[in-house]
Amino acid sequence: MKKTIKNILKRLDIFYEVKFSPFTQWYLEQRNPSLKKQRAFDRQFFSELLGTNNQLIFDIGANQGHKTHIFRKLSKKVVSVDPDDTNFAILNIRFKKNPDITIIKKAVDASNGESVLYITEEGSGLNTMSNKWKDALSNTEESRWEHAIEYNKKVTVNTITMGDLIRAFGTPDFIKVDVEGFEKNVISGIDTPVPLISFECNLPEFYSESLWCVDHLHSLDNSYLFNAFDEKTWVFNDFITYDQFRNWFVNENQKRYFEIFAKRSK
Template sequence: MLRSIRTARATLRSLRIYYGDRKRAAAMDRLYGNFVRSGDLVFDVGAHVGDRVASFRRLGARVVAVEPQWAMVRALRLLYGRDGFVTIEAVAVGRQPGRARMLINSDNPTVSSVSSAFVAAAHGAPGWETQRWSEFADVEVTTLDTLIARHGVPAFIKLDVEGFEAEALSGLSEAVRALSFEFTTIQPNVALACIAQCEAMGYLQFNAALGESQTMIGEWVDGKAIARWLSALPQAANSGDIYAIAA
């Protein structure tokens, strides 16, 4: 009961944060407008409460929203369950299909993760001191290739899976037009692995946005340059997203 109350309270807080700022929403639309056109298919992997889903829909895209947490799935169904252009997949994404143990942060479900290494890296790290993963859930895992076989090839994939991004990318056998993946400064090795995976698939141009700024840091660069930029970030930078465009 207590866990349910805490999760509901955290979900409502996320809804206020992610849906209550019109300027942020407009900035998000401008950012994703670089990658998404009306009629495109987009995969939002780690959809949480669906603020990116909202942006992709405003841009006219069809969306597959992928989210394994039951509370977040319930919120997605309430918000988008009647939208014929949104499909909700209540699964995690990884290297291969199966099951996984998801570590749940009931007070801040946006950082729940199937990566125990992510949780270990966060333990005691500056800026993460108050985070606690006190619950767990058994979740289904699929792959990006399986989702593509089921729904079609997306024009853009957004990956935000709290330290499991490299595993998720390992389940993608061919490049799509563009994608993004989250990075954190407590686990730069995960993002560096993602950059290497993207280069191997033929992605040649990279950019990034810090935090929730919704603003690119500068010009598009190659994989080595974005890796140097990432490696030089202070830990206080915390997190952001790296964007990749296929050749």
Template sequence: MKVNKRLKKAIKKILIIFGLWNLIKGLLNKDKGEPLNKNLLEEGTKFYAKFIQTNDLVFDVGANYGNRVEIFQKLQASIVAVEPQKKCVAYLSEKFPNIKIENIGLGSKNEIKTFYEADSSVLSTFSSDYIEKVKNTRHKSSVWSKSVEIEIKTLEMLIEKYGEPKFIKVDVEGFELEVFKGLKHKSGIISFEYNIPELQEEMIACMRQLKSVGYQWFNFSKGETLEMSENWLTLDEFLEKLERKELKMSNFGDIYAK
């Protein structure tokens, strides 16, 4: 045991000398649930308080390890977390015992679908198209080496089971459009992740789909800034804004629809 400890210390010292320790440490810990830092938790709570009041029903679709669940819980919302990855569900169950958890995926219809697990759980997805579009660009170092069969249900079924939500957060790595095809009527404010330029067409398709069920106004928040951009826009106005540098250079963030 003493030899092992000495060896570990020696390896760590060598890695530090060559500037590799932080990189190795990051790789070892990149897929573990970690609590939000205090500043992000506070800023997130202020931001989402614009949409969520005490006891409001919130759907977190693609909850992962619960970064947003932690914020929603601080707002005293009633939370339903949807997460297909068992390791994430186990973590959520232990950390947030008072929330409802659905260990499924959401899509356009009831089915069993292949889910591609990435080395980093936040990149796991039902969309093979997503993998093809990002594996050589923003996620060159990621691999999707495992696939499992997962049950898919729809947003409509979730609403029938739990009631009408006031807020729906969707973060499902390129499968957002399929999720929204499973929604047949307007139901609360919606947010979903965007990635541009690779998934700009998918982002627009999601917005058109939401408009078709009654959503009229759109906005966006760049990256993890948790700051809304300017005023709410109609879909046509938003599409005009796509040509502006502010949105084109934002890379990723969240679209909001109401």
């Protein structure tokens, strides 16, 4: 029955409009307590981290806009960036009535031009620009999950650097980066320090790339402080210095996944 309704709505070209309506999202949360709990946690986490007086936030790798929705309540303007066709359509449907959200159908990369997006499923959060991550997830012997991820499609997408985004829209108060193994390419395009940024770290695959990102941010401004966020908790009670964080990362860390947050102390 659910599949039949979904197919009818798709034929009428209103599936995503119905799915992402406020009522449907509320209904899904009532039916799925874990989803409701996760979204409530995200709202509280970012509200405590960012406050509510931000001028501009970048959502890089916006996917279907769940974080964009949160950020708009905390900032006057949001720039939401995602190269996936399905996600772009969803973002436009969700936020078409909000002029303070700018949606950009591009991938953020180290240079402007074109690159390849590997697709496992339309709109999937596992779609990636990283050939290395694609190979790791599709490896049947070493997959992180119960089964390997199949990437059976690739498309060419337009790219833009983070530096050019900043020059076009201004320096954001916060940049959220969720790009499935493409973090180094994104962060290498930052040529001026920003107040606060977060990005994913998957180990051991992206050990050198993640460390490079930390080093690059430090090179832009040696006042950056760092912390790691894992399983809904901070690894450190407070942000720590570059040297302290780097030492932990190189010599002590045994985690496979966490998010790295870097903020300027000046």
